[in-house]
Amino acid sequence: MQVSVETTSNIERRMTIGVPAQEIDQAVQKRLQETARTVRLNGFRPGKVPLSVVKRRFGAGVRQEVVSEVMRDSYVKALEEKDVSPAGWPRFEPKVMEEGKDLEFVAIFEVLPEIELADLSKVEVEKPKAEVGEKDVDQMIDTLRRQQADMKSVKRKSKKKDVVTIDFKGYVDGEAFDGGSAEGHKLTLGSGQMIPGFEEGIIGGKAGEELEIEVTFPEDYQNEELAGKPAKFEITIHTVEEPILPELNQEFFEKFGVDAEDEEGFRADVKKNMERELRQAVSNKVKNDVVEGLVEGNDFEIPQALIDQEIDRLRQDAVQRFGGQMQMDPQQLPAELFTDQAKRRVKTGLLFQELIRQNDIKADADKVDEKIQEIASTYESPEEVIAHYNSNPQQKAQIESVVLEEAVVDHVLSQAKVKEKKMKYEEAVAAGQPQQG
Template sequence: MQVSVETTSNIERRMTIGVPAQEIDQAVQKRLQETARTVRLNGFRPGKVPMSVVKRRFGASVRQEVVGEVMRDNYIKALQEQDINPAGWPQLEPKVMEEGKDLEFVATFEVLPEIELGDLSKINVEKPVSEVTDKDIDKMIDNLRRQQATMKEVKRKSKNKDIVTIDFKGYVDGEEFEGGSAEGHRLTLGSGQMIPGFEKAIVGGKAGEEFPIEVTFPEDYQSEDLAGKDAKFDIKIHKVEEPQLPEMTPEFFKQFGIEAEDEETFREEVKKNMERELKQAVSNKVKNDVVEGLLEVTELEVPNALVDQEIDRLRQDAVQRFGGQVDFQQLPKEIFQDQATRRVKTGLLFQEVVKANDLKAEPEQVDAKIQEIASTYEQPEEVIEHFNNNAEQKAQIESAVLEDAVVDHVLEQAKVKEKKMKYEEAVQAGQPQR
């Protein structure tokens, strides 16, 4: 086998491989002999078909099949000989494959990029500083109660947190616009579902009333045709409903997985959950900033093969989220391109930080992470045992610990600025980026 490798770009390689004709011809002859022993043709007894007939009928297809296998096998051997780590499967193209001539084929493929990390001291990280206050707990419990509320129709004027059933019809410059009308629409006043000013203008209205309101679409509104424009809506209120909040009883607490006999115990459990959420949000925000910083200070060309693989994973995830009713390949690849590229870049950069600094997921760190996760369950010992007895699940924990080690390493050199935030602001800041 003869091998030559050409570098066609930073991450693309073109490998030309030559295989002696004798190797191909022997493999073809052996395959034809096997075919002759099993093939059934009219006019011949099984196993008695002349080789000349077998070769005439099956020679071309057998040769093509053998050449495909030989190209695959020799490509793998060539990678091992040349000590090359490809990023994905190659494009194999035969150049010479005539009988009696040496096989020559070209394998075009991508390799993992050589990464030179940028200056980590130029990375800026904003770390939220927040706490869970009594007011935050009150608001959270109020939201939980409203999730379980029943509705009672009232005849009074509407107020914030009421649900109104309305018809509305919108106009811009005197003309109706697409998506600006609805009938029987249920709207929670004060929820922020509608454009600024819309809900506030309905507060105080009663069932049976009809009136116009005037609002202005935000400058950054998603529809460019409406952004920044004044609009008029004709409103008709059909019904006003007031939420009836459930009592704070042990039965109510159980609906949220909390065993408590009184409100004080329930508040403590809610606080613990909120503090865990806050801690995770701060961690997410810091990690997001670290990722953004690494991407900004490091030039990185990513193999298309890895991006395509990640796109397929994202498409499969999307199909599962929506009930698996369609083939994931029907989803356009383009809508996942940016997210997939970012994920691949992030993975490559984190791997480089790990390699360059010999970072490891220490056993005690992995155990601590497992115990932290287990503490949120009713039977933590069972959760710990599950992770320790499931190699795949434990490997995921080890990966998470290693990611934390990368973030910590970058933070040691980055510029970290703390910023005071309210609880809701901090949680919002920690939402994962796509």
């Protein structure tokens, strides 16, 4: 077998492989003999079909199968011989395939890029500094109570935290716009669900009233055609409902899986969960900034094969998120929907791999155990959860991967520009929302 490799770009290679005709002919002959022993043809007893007949009937197809297999196997051997690691499966281009001649073909594939990491001290990270105060706990408990509240219709004027059922229709420049109308919409006044001024314009209205309010879309509104524009909404209030909050008792506590005897014990548990959420949010925000700094600060070619693989994973995830509501082949989803996210994910993965390789970063076993214990603490039987992870190598490997990522982030933070920013609890949690990719 003859092999030569040509570098056509930083990450693309063209590998030309030649295989002697004798090797192909022997493989074809062997396959035809196997076919002759098993094929059934009219006029011949099983296993007694002459080889010449088998060759005439099946020779072309058998040769095509054999050539495909030889190309694949030869490519794998050539990679080992030349010590080349591809980033994905190749594209084969046959050059000589005639019977009786040496087979010659080209395998075109990508390799992982050589990454020269940029100076980590240029990475800028904003780390939220916040704590869970008693007012934050009060607000969280109020939210939990409202989730379990009974609703009572009222005839009075509506006020903050009431739930109204409304119809509305919006106009910009005198024209109704897409997404600007709804019927039977339930809205908690003061929740900030709608654009500024909308909920405030309803406060004070009663059931049965028709209102007309004027508001302005925010400059950073997601629909650029509406951003910054004044709008008018016609609103009909159908009902105004007041939430009747449940008592803080054991029955209420149990609805949230909390085994507490009194309000003090419940508050302590709520605060503990909020502190866990805050730590996770800070960790997410820091990681997002690290990833952003690495991605923006390092420029290199990304193998298309890896991008395509990631797009396929994102397609699968999208279909699974819809569950039974979306009966479709993931491949029907346009690749363009996922391309940017896939590129970012692949680039982040390659950068993390390079940091791990250059700095010999490993997942600390003690931290893996701590992470498992932290996860287990949120379940009723922590010991069973810990035993599950320790007896399931695949599950434990996922935790090790998370700890390894955290170790990479810590390494970058040790050299990056980290600036703490004081925030309220809610701001810190919002800042730590996971970003796409």
